[in-house]
Amino acid sequence: MATLNPIDLSGLNDERLASYVRAQIAEACEKNGFFQVINHGVPVELMDRLKQVGRKFFDLTKDEKLAYAGKPVIGSEGYGSRMVLDETEPKFWREFVELHTLPLSERHYNYWPQQPAEFRETVEKYTAALLDLPQRLLAVISESLGLKPSYLKEALGEPHQNIVFQCYPPCPEPGKTLGLPAHSDVVAITILMQEGDGLEVAAENDTWELVPNHPNAFVVNLADQIEIITNGRYKSANHRAIVNNDRTRRSYVTFYHPAKDQKIFPAPELVDEKSIDQVNHQKHLP
Template identity: 50%
Template structure:
């Protein structure tokens, strides 16, 4: 299906009033979201299978709490994180405005290259067409934001007058928080605070605003297939609809949105660097029949030429050039954690 030479966007399917899900979006039964996924309270109770909420202003216990969260979950909320709450709200607002207030022609004028994975712009496919099995029920806008040499605001929407300024400010704030968290993660392993940052090197940052339209048959689809992120650390915010799930102890756990919090997801390179002491978090997005959902993921990755290796001995993972890891991820597809597992030493 094409729209003026562009692959069709999921939002167009909904706007056309289709009552069923096109077959290319139907997940096989084994990967569909089950109705018994646990929806949880927002309390910070490990026994209730709730992702931890860590107050970064509590210097006395933050290292201990963070270490426990990294060992047990690979993901956690942070509050009092230093990023203005106004900025979180502004980014959600301009993102929603792009998807809901702009015409399809306006959005398509910012289309990404459908034949190149991770290209900047407006798209729907996670992988290039030749690697797709089942499509995700989402549209997105991906921004290349760091290093500054990659930042090209004219490639970003301008339909909200402050869109580009909001994205640039958000990028700068997320970098500071990512660097701070990598330092704290290092300290929680009794390493120098600079350790993980030095292995990762200069941060390459992408900001992806994902839009999940209402789905007429949510039991058949996923908004985003199960995967672990390929880079070092991901910082995510949701709107109040919610749809993020993380995999823990053999089941999928619903992550209730906390509007003032930022959800931290450890990615595969951090698992390698910590020699598996901290695991990257497998996660996915589910759909619903009534409400569109917005989430914003800010990815922090090494340079493609960076070699990533464990800092503990004996190593449990092969050293890997990040470019090779990315190529494998996009060639094989994410499918849970099979890419990181392929690096395990026998």
């Protein structure tokens, strides 16, 4: 099991502990880009409410859920599902609801479930409460690289946010598929709330390590855009979701994207002759 012990963010408010907490975050970013945080400022009761509306929605009938389907069903917004056991096909075993939450102009409420009745209000409050956490983490990560605290925030521009409710039902043959195949996130930073074990992160020697499900913790995942800005110093790690044959697992993932018109490039302070030589060497590899 991965040694992803939660980092207590309350230490950032204590001068005696702040440097230790920053060092923990920096080490995790450099090691694999995955870490967990507790005392993150998001009310536990709000986290619980989001889980409740997620459970209630996925418990609806198939027809009720399809009323909020994207076009096509496996779309970038709205409800979708895919259950594949054929080993020759891309491997998926999940159903989901993806919603755009920021900027406000991109909220398409026709895709937001009206059942349960409290769904919309809960999502709005939850995603609003999650705006501060990635900004605080980006400031710490910037400083750990010797950059000004606001560097990553400014480099990403106006944040775009979306949330994905994911449900992984019991699978009759879990050895033939995955909830989600191995991938890295194309965004800047991802904040995930687990409900059950099943998330795995790539480890050494082509192995996978289970990310433990700690109560009231968020899993933080650095994504592709941070790897670019840090010039590869901090990695966007591959991860995947596994399934089982006896219980349902759910997760709630909030993604933070750069502004759509933002140009993403390595921080000049992190580019040196060595890194340029490495890039040129890779370009000439056969």
